[in-house]
Amino acid sequence: MRSNLLRISFFLFLFAPLSWAASSQPADTHEFNLDNGLKLIVREDHRAPTVAHMVWYRAGSMDETNGRTGVAHVLEHMMFKGTHQVKAGEFSRLVAAVGGRENAFTSRDYTAYFQQVEKSKLEDVMKLEADRMSNLNFDDAEFAKEIQVIMEERRLRTEDNPSSLLNESLMATAFMSSPYRHPVIGWMNDLVNMKAVDARDWYRSWYAPNNATVVISGDVDPQQIYKMVQKYYGVAAAHELPVRKPQVEPPQKGIKQVLVKAPADNAQLAMAWKVPRLEPGKLDDPEPYALELLTAVLDGYDNARLNRVLVKQEKVVNDVGVGYDMVSRGPELFLIGATLAKGKTVEQAQASIRKALEELKQKGILESELKRIKVRILSEQIYKRDSIFGQAMEIGSNEMAGFSWKDIDYMLEKMQSITPAQVQAVAKKYLVDEGLTIAVLDPQARKSELAKESK
Secondary structure (H helix, E strand, O other): OOHHHHHOHHHHHHHHHHHHHHHOOOEEEEEEEOOOEEEEEEEEOOOOOOOEEEEEEOHHHHHHOOOOOOOHHEEEEEEHOOOOOOOOOHHHHHHHHHHOEEEEOOOOEEEEEEEEEEHHHHHHHHHHHHHHHEEEEOOOHHHHHHHHHHHHHHHHHHHOHHHHHHHHHHHHHOOOOOHHOOOOOOOOHHHHHHOOHHHHHHHHHHHHHHHHEEEEEOOOHHHHHHHHHHHHHHHHOOOOOOOOOOOOOOOOOEEEEEEEEEEEEOOEEEEEEEEEEOOOOOOHHHHHHHHHHHHHHHHOOOOOHHHHHHHHHOOOOEEEEOOOHHHHHHHOEOOOOOOOOOOOOOHHHHHHHHHHHHHHHHHHHOOOHHHHHHHHHHHHHHOOOOHHHHHHHHHHHHHHHHOOOHHHHHHHHHHHHOOOOHHHHHHHHOHHHHEEEEEEEEEOOHHHHHHHHHO
């Protein structure tokens, strides 16, 4: 499963149920640490007799090296190819046999595996997941088949997708040192030259209990879960992890630009600015919270500023979106992307975006506008998190970024305290040309269209 298709927004885990606000350590959430270094977090939710079981490894594409990009995602695929006890392809069948659903996803920051089952079947899937933490066993023939599947995935989802190509080029241009410049799925040349031993080395390096967090949410008893996790995961041996050397992104000193030519119906424009993320131990930093709210001011609802001006009034673009993830392991971008309307130029679209941003910088936003946005986001996200899987996701993504589930309440309080002046200030400070990267998709005629013209 492609991780970069799964954008885990900060807001997914920011707005906890309102009952949480009374305590920094909710009574329904329990944390345990096994002797082998594995962390266990249990969230009780007794509304339905179901359980979500997730294993998070703090190893994603940002831990890869040049020449081995995509190996984290490749190993995710290979984790379904069997152990000494479970044959290739049997894992998914066994989960389905107990009425469960399962999948996995890889991101820049982590790799996660999950199952959701009726509560009496939890031990069945836990046994399977714990087995492949330590006993993965795939042969070269299985790898050779699966790498072809992954290369086809890259062709379909990236190389034949103009939006994906644009995003890939944008990231590679924006970042010089950070491994975020590489795509999660990997560069095609690296996939072509990857061997089974590369995936095995990745598994031996990063898949260890002392690099894993197990998150279980649902209709469970925490003490019983702890005993069950001890039984199955407690036997896994810890080992020394590779040294993670810092790859600090050097300061950007002017506009970067990249032009991508690809078959498409319309031109596309992406503008990305270097901005700070929220760092563990610095939860009082107001700027990341203000940047999150800025995304909502610009694109948080149907009549938000960019959509209202660029799509409805000026009709210079067909659609526009804003993205920012304040919780991550690496450097972040504040991204505005748009698909141009027919007959409109990139220069016109960029001018309209700049004008809208400049108006916000100069005039700011009203307290009533920001309050309305906070209420809207709060209501939407509480609704989204009304599932045991959503709760497991919020905990795991938070933990992988170096935070704790215990930080959520404080993040909520900080978000609610941000003022219009602070939102205006981050726009002025960071949405400037010095840290800007511009990517443009120049649409080319499709092969079918060229064939028609030649007749």
